[in-house]
Amino acid sequence: MSKPTIGFIGLGAMGFGMATHLVSLGHPVTGFDVWPPTLERFKAAGGAVATTPADAVRECAFCICMVASAPQAQSALFDGDAAAIKALPKGAALLLASTVSSAYATSVASQLVDLNRADVQFIDCPVSGGTARAASGELTIMAGGTSSALAHGHELLLELTAPDKLFIVEGGVGAGSNMKMVHQVLAGVHVTAACEALGFAARLGLDPVKVYETVVGKGQEVDGWSWMFENRMQRALKEEYKPAASALTILLKDLGIITSTGRLTQFPTPLSSVTEQLFLSGVSLGWGPDDDSSMVRMYFPIPLSSVQSSNSSLSEVQRTQLVLDLLSSIHLCGAAEALAFTSHLKLDMQQYFTLCADAAGASWSFRTHGPEMIALLSATSAPAASTAVSKLTLEKRIERLEWVLVEAKNVGCPLYMGGEAMSQLSLARRRLGGEVDEVKGIIDGFWGTK
Amino acid sequence: MSKPTIGFIGLGAMGFGMATHLVSLGHPVTGFDVWPPTLERFKAAGGAVATTPADAVRECAFCICMVASAPQAQSALFDGDAAAIKALPKGAALLLASTVSSAYATSVASQLVDLNRADVQFIDCPVSGGTARAASGELTIMAGGTSSALAHGHELLLELTAPDKLFIVEGGVGAGSNMKMVHQVLAGVHVTAACEALGFAARLGLDPVKVYETVVGKGQEVDGWSWMFENRMQRALKEEYKPAASALTILLKDLGIITSTGRLTQFPTPLSSVTEQLFLSGVSLGWGPDDDSSMVRMYFPIPLSSVQSSNSSLSEVQRTQLVLDLLSSIHLCGAAEALAFTSHLKLDMQQYFTLCADAAGASWSFRTHGPEMIALLSATSAPAASTAVSKLTLEKRIERLEWVLVEAKNVGCPLYMGGEAMSQLSLARRRLGGEVDEVKGIIDGFWGTK
Numbered sequence: 001m002s003k004p005t006i007g008f009i010g011l012g013a014m015g016f017g018m019a020t021h022l023v024s025l026g027h028p029v030t031g032f033d034v035w036p037p038t039l040e041r042f043k044a045a046g047g048a049v050a051t052t053p054a055d056a057v058r059e060c061a062f063c064i065c066m067v068a069s070a071p072q073a074q075s076a077l078f079d080g081d082a083a084a085i086k087a088l089p090k091g092a093a094l095l096l097a098s099t100v101s102s103a104y105a106t107s108v109a110s111q112l113v114d115l116n117r118a119d120v121q122f123i124d125c126p127v128s129g130g131t132a133r134a135a136s137g138e139l140t141i142m143a144g145g146t147s148s149a150l151a152h153g154h155e156l157l158l159e160l161t162a163p164d165k166l167f168i169v170e171g172g173v174g175a176g177s178n179m180k181m182v183h184q185v186l187a188g189v190h191v192t193a194a195c196e197a198l199g200f201a202a203r204l205g206l207d208p209v210k211v212y213e214t215v216v217g218k219g220q221e222v223d224g225w226s227w228m229f230e231n232r233m234q235r236a237l238k239e240e241y242k243p244a245a246s247a248l249t250i251l252l253k254d255l256g257i258i259t260s261t262g263r264l265t266q267f268p269t270p271l272s273s274v275t276e277q278l279f280l281s282g283v284s285l286g287w288g289p290d291d292d293s294s295m296v297r298m299y300f301p302i303p304l305s306s307v308q309s310s311n312s313s314l315s316e317v318q319r320t321q322l323v324l325d326l327l328s329s330i331h332l333c334g335a336a337e338a339l340a341f342t343s344h345l346k347l348d349m350q351q352y353f354t355l356c357a358d359a360a361g362a363s364w365s366f367r368t369h370g371p372e373m374i375a376l377l378s379a380t381s382a383p384a385a386s387t388a389v390s391k392l393t394l395e396k397r398i399e400r401l402e403w404v405l406v407e408a409k410n411v412g413c414p415l416y417m418g419g420e421a422m423s424q425l426s427l428a429r430r431r432l433g434g435e436v437d438e439v440k441g442i443i444d445g446f447w448g449t450k
Numbered sequence: 451m452s453k454p455t456i457g458f459i460g461l462g463a464m465g466f467g468m469a470t471h472l473v474s475l476g477h478p479v480t481g482f483d484v485w486p487p488t489l490e491r492f493k494a495a496g497g498a499v500a501t502t503p504a505d506a507v508r509e510c511a512f513c514i515c516m517v518a519s520a521p522q523a524q525s526a527l528f529d530g531d532a533a534a535i536k537a538l539p540k541g542a543a544l545l546l547a548s549t550v551s552s553a554y555a556t557s558v559a560s561q562l563v564d565l566n567r568a569d570v571q572f573i574d575c576p577v578s579g580g581t582a583r584a585a586s587g588e589l590t591i592m593a594g595g596t597s598s599a600l601a602h603g604h605e606l607l608l609e610l611t612a613p614d615k616l617f618i619v620e621g622g623v624g625a626g627s628n629m630k631m632v633h634q635v636l637a638g639v640h641v642t643a644a645c646e647a648l649g650f651a652a653r654l655g656l657d658p659v660k661v662y663e664t665v666v667g668k669g670q671e672v673d674g675w676s677w678m679f680e681n682r683m684q685r686a687l688k689e690e691y692k693p694a695a696s697a698l699t700i701l702l703k704d705l706g707i708i709t710s711t712g713r714l715t716q717f718p719t720p721l722s723s724v725t726e727q728l729f730l731s732g733v734s735l736g737w738g739p740d741d742d743s744s745m746v747r748m749y750f751p752i753p754l755s756s757v758q759s760s761n762s763s764l765s766e767v768q769r770t771q772l773v774l775d776l777l778s779s780i781h782l783c784g785a786a787e788a789l790a791f792t793s794h795l796k797l798d799m800q801q802y803f804t805l806c807a808d809a810a811g812a813s814w815s816f817r818t819h820g821p822e823m824i825a826l827l828s829a830t831s832a833p834a835a836s837t838a839v840s841k842l843t844l845e846k847r848i849e850r851l852e853w854v855l856v857e858a859k860n861v862g863c864p865l866y867m868g869g870e871a872m873s874q875l876s877l878a879r880r881r882l883g884g885e886v887d888e889v890k891g892i893i894d895g896f897w898g899t900k
Contacts (some may be wrong), residue, residue: 080805093854195626234738256859262876263872264882265878265881266876267876268872268873268876268877270870270877273870274858275865277865277869278864280858280859280862280863280864281864283861284863298731301734303711350847351881406710409730412733412734413730414727414728414730414731414734416727416866418604418726420723421722422718422723423718423719423723424715426712426713426717427718429716430716430717430718434716449880
């Protein structure tokens with residue numbers, strides 16, 4: 001049986017890989033992009049091409065939209081005679097794979113109704129995983145929509161995802177985008193924490209390569225490890241900022257979705273907000289197209305390879321511990337912010353945990369403390385505090401972070417994320433006292449409403 | 451009757467004015483400073499000079515120490531044979547007028563005991579008011595100590611202060627420094643808010659001069675006014691950053707006292723912490739010796755006089771309102787942080803209000819909402835919500851600040867202080883709902899422990 005035809009809108013770094021992968025599986029794929037040379041490349045890879053979104057999707061059973069932002073999606077799908085929806089055959093499926101806000105995903109559904117195109121099987125299905133996985137069909141996909149639409153698109157979604165990496169998110173259209181968004185809370189916080197920590201290490205006169213090896217060397221068992229640190233800081237060490245593997249502007253767009261959805265749903269996102277302001281500063285400095293790992297320059301403006309000794313009087317072991325403590329303190333607060341937001345949005349926290357614990361959002365803190373955080377955030381069951389993992393008291397966590405902030409001041413290094421973590425932990429202590437453990441402390445003391 | 455003799459340590463911008471003022475009143479004053487040209491100037495002004503702290507205070511009834519920091523005070527007072535305390539006559543008074551942490555002021559008292567110099571009448575008395583008022587004897591002074599010491603130094607303190615500007619702070623040694631410190635919470639937050647707001651105005655394509663006039667034009671009746679905005683932004687408009695009227699490093703030192711005292715006394719200082727990180731970034735950029743108003747460059751890196759139109763689609767009136775809303779939102783949260791800290795330290799909030807409402811820490815928000823905040827923070831009385839002033843609901847305040855943050859994002863302007871204010875207001879709404887008024891909202895919802 002021949003594979004269904006696909007109109008593919010947006011052949012950027014991710015879209016090109018996905019579209020050529022579908023070609024390789026035998027789908028007839030017609031691609032559209034605003035950048036003509038890409039169309040030539042796609043033709044060379046076995047695809048057909050179109051000069052408008054409408055022409056790309058005409059007579060296709062599926063339309064996949066993988067443009068960079070909601071405004072681009074709006075333009076490609078709805079605006080004017082060349083837009084895709086009007087040309088889409090009756091009963092065809094629309095897969096919106098771009099990272100957009102759930103508010104925009106929902107608006108697509110209502111626009112379809114307004115245009116009398118409720119026949120379109122619409123799936124809100126942002127992806128994660130990077131360009132290599134896009135091209136090999138091993139993405140992670142978070143899909144929301146009606147049961148009918150999800151059933152319709154299921155096989156195609158499986159073709160794009162790695163085993164067990166297709167997450168069907170309960171909650172209909174918008175739920176997929178929300179799930180991607182809360183994953184990006186971790187991604188954004190961890191990238192920025194990594195840059196802050198490595199910049200701090202350099203200010204402390206530590207060899208950044210050694211610090212990198214300490215954080216990632218023992219696999220993922222180090223309190224302070226994150227997937228983002230391991231992945232992004234390789235590039236920071238080599239100062240491979242151009243061309244970007246993932247540009248500042250991409251994560252800034254995701255951060256904007258987080259903070260605006262937070263405001264729309266009346267939820268505070270303090271660490272994400274600090275991250276967003278830092279990225280706005282980075283863009284102001286002209287770093288927009290650069291790799292997001294280059295945010296390390298906010299903390300250590302000269303090349304990392306030129307680190308010299310600092311005026312810190314602490315031993316190398318002590319200074320390295322400060323860097324690890326900074327990372328684990330931010331990760332603890334970041335895990336709490338991400339899970340509290342997930343809970344607030346009524347997403348399945350267990351599914352979220354499964355997704356993030358083995359994805360770009362992973363950190364030691366999230367994996368280790370996530371289950372207990374979920375129990376604390378669930379009204380349904382009295383949480384059994386985990387005793388299997390080492391936890392600090394809130395007091396001890398604050399004490400460690402205080403040493404970090406004091407030494408950062410000594411060496412003149414700003415720590416925006418560390419400072420925000422301290423504010424949160426300190427507010428939690430003000431409510432619950434310092435003897436409570438750090439996990440219960442941050443969840444009940446900072447995020448609790450009682 | 452002849453005036454008592456004074457040994458004066460530290461003839462910097464403030465100390466020189468104070469010392470020459472005392473000379474003009476007829477005191478025999480012997481000055482010491484590490485910078486020889488200053489000694490020449492002091493001699494020309496009618497003072498005597500010494501080459502060590504010990505020689506300055508020998509046979510003096512009073513020693514005034516007005517150096518720049520605690521380490522300098524420690525060195526001048528205690529370290530080695532040339533230090534002041536060993537040479538100080540029995541029963542003389544020591545006035546520590548430098549801005550130091552209360553922890554350091556307390557340590558001076560214990561060091562005196564350890565040296566068997568409990569006979570020294572020690573007064574912890576930081577000052578405020580700037581160099582002109584120092585020279586005219588019209589400073590504000592916050593003095594703590596034993597009753598005996600305070601009685602001993604009273605006349606001299608009066609000679610240095612403007613009418614009604616000598617604040618005797620209950621709580622003994624350390625209380626004066628704490629009172630100065632909580633004043634500096636307002637000062638630091640307001641300077642940074644002013645820079646953020648004027649930088650934002652420039653990004654919005656507004657004429658900074660017009661915005662300045664709007665904020666300060668109608669005297670102090672504008673919601674958004676602060677003494678710091680009025681004072682500092684004059685220099686920002688002229689870009690008079692060198693030489694500094696008040697250097698970045700001075701306020702950074704004060705911010706360090708705030709955040710470290712917060713940590714020591716287990717109190718969160720979130721807005722002060724953001725301010726401190728921003729100032730650390732400023733120093734990293736080489737701006738340490740520059741005027742603190744130059745922090746506007748964090749938000750608008752090119753000269754303010756070169757503002758061109760922006761890509762904002764809002765009217766001039768709307769954009770100006772955004773700037774005012776940014777200021778008043780930060781000032782509201784800043785007033786709450788300052789007063790909650792004052793309450794936490796068991797300082798007299800009413801005295802604090804009297805002091806700050808007519809000093810460099812003043813703002814419209816502090817003056818207008820301070821009394822109700824004090825009532826809410828006082829356990830003693832059920833606060834009568836003020837109905838005389840216009841207040842927004844928490845919901846409405848958040849809505850206004852949201853427009854600010856959305857437009858800032860549109861024009862690419864980071865708003866670190868605005869973002870932090872949003873996080874606080876949003877956390878408060880999570881606890882209390884949005885229908886509560888903004889004053890009760892921030893005090894009970896964010897700072898409340900219940």
